[in-house]
Amino acid sequence: MDPTTQAFLAALIGAIVAGGAVLAWHVSDRQQRQTTPIEEPVVPPGVATVLSVLRSSAVVVDDNDVVLKASAPAYALGLVRGTALASDDLADLVRQVRRDGQIREIEIQMSRSGMPSRHVTARVAPLGSRLVLALVEDRTRERRVEAVRRDFVANVSHELKTPVGAIRLLAEAVHDAAEDPEAVKRFAGRMLLESDRLSRLVQQVIELSRLQGDDPLEAPMPVSVDDVIAVAVDTSAIDADSKRISIVTGGTAGLEILGNPEQVTAAVANLVANAVSYSGCDSTVLVTTKADNGNVEVSVVDQGIGIPEREIDRIFERFYRVDPARHRSTGGTGLGLSIVKHVAATHGGDVRVWSVEGQGSTFTLSLPRIPETSQPHEQANQQGRDQEAGR
Numbered sequence: 001m002d003p004t005t006q007a008f009l010a011a012l013i014g015a016i017v018a019g020g021a022v023l024a025w026h027v028s029d030r031q032q033r034q035t036t037p038i039e040e041p042v043v044p045p046g047v048a049t050v051l052s053v054l055r056s057s058a059v060v061v062d063d064n065d066v067v068l069k070a071s072a073p074a075y076a077l078g079l080v081r082g083t084a085l086a087s088d089d090l091a092d093l094v095r096q097v098r099r100d101g102q103i104r105e106i107e108i109q110m111s112r113s114g115m116p117s118r119h120v121t122a123r124v125a126p127l128g129s130r131l132v133l134a135l136v137e138d139r140t141r142e143r144r145v146e147a148v149r150r151d152f153v154a155n156v157s158h159e160l161k162t163p164v165g166a167i168r169l170l171a172e173a174v175h176d177a178a179e180d181p182e183a184v185k186r187f188a189g190r191m192l193l194e195s196d197r198l199s200r201l202v203q204q205v206i207e208l209s210r211l212q213g214d215d216p217l218e219a220p221m222p223v224s225v226d227d228v229i230a231v232a233v234d235t236s237a238i239d240a241d242s243k244r245i246s247i248v249t250g251g252t253a254g255l256e257i258l259g260n261p262e263q264v265t266a267a268v269a270n271l272v273a274n275a276v277s278y279s280g281c282d283s284t285v286l287v288t289t290k291a292d293n294g295n296v297e298v299s300v301v302d303q304g305i306g307i308p309e310r311e312i313d314r315i316f317e318r319f320y321r322v323d324p325a326r327h328r329s330t331g332g333t334g335l336g337l338s339i340v341k342h343v344a345a346t347h348g349g350d351v352r353v354w355s356v357e358g359q360g361s362t363f364t365l366s367l368p369r370i371p372e373t374s375q376p377h378e379q380a381n382q383q384g385r386d387q388e389a390g391r
Helices: 003-033 045-053 072-077 088-100 140-176 181-213 225-235 237-242 261-277 309-314 324-330 336-346 374-390
Strands: 057-061 067-070 104-112 115-127 131-138 221-224 246-251 256-259 284-292 295-301 350-356 360-368
Touching (some): 045 057, 045 067, 057 072, 072 131, 088 104, 088 115, 088 131, 221 261, 225 237, 225 246, 225 284, 237 246, 237 261, 256 360, 261 284, 261 295, 261 360, 336 350, 336 360
Antiparallel strands (some): 057 131, 221 256, 295 360, 350 360
């Protein structure tokens, strides 16, 4: 082999070796630059299906505190803002559960701009190795009911103390004045007034409790407004006669509503009783009815002391009295108007008041009227019954 050929072969072998080295370097560099893809956590299909039908608020969060899945109630409650939890307390609880895998519960008060705060309970648990599930229940209504119940019990206890304490003091006064017939007679009269007031208070507390437990629209019945007014007027007839007050009725006759007759009668009776109690002697109380846009309106007009404008928004509160100094003479318990408001609300109606201090008040109870389409049918049935009776 001549020297030229040897030199050519040596150069060729050197080029091949150099090319192989360069190719190996490129392959090694590419392998070093490539990063292993991170597996993103995925919500299991079964969990997603369950979240879609849950009535409670549910949120699934990954290991980066990103919300992967949330139920519709969770968005409505304001738990999720974008892809993050809106509550810092809940987010902290999620991180704690992710660290140690322990199930935790917490009660949170959530506040949103322009919205009332809400009380929620959250139960947070691990879901697999990288996901965390938070189940949240809105307890706002329950907390409100508990607060109302506590206030109601406290108010009832306070209101019961007054007549019970008065009766005890009067009994002691009667005992001490046993030798004075005039004093005994006077104290006994006061005891009767206080016992009547105590009886009226207990009766209205029982009535209000019963009304709150009954749903008048579960088994509604046609209610004759004329019959309701007749009973309400008769209930206050003795008190009206003692003050020489005339109760005048008028308006559209034959109107009917759909609801509970006892509840509607109790509401109208309370309005008439209030009008008589707060009206002066030799005055008039007017009770009128009319149909207005599918509703029946019962208005009770008095010529009494009236209500100051600043007090009108509070008169439907339980145990609230416009003039606390007068409740001893009127026997008011502060529950009558709250009963009226409750009956109106449960029947799908409302109650309005117009009043001028020193001139009188007008309370209007508005309740849905029985649809016109059902009345001809009832009239036809009545005609059929009359014809059968004539035979």
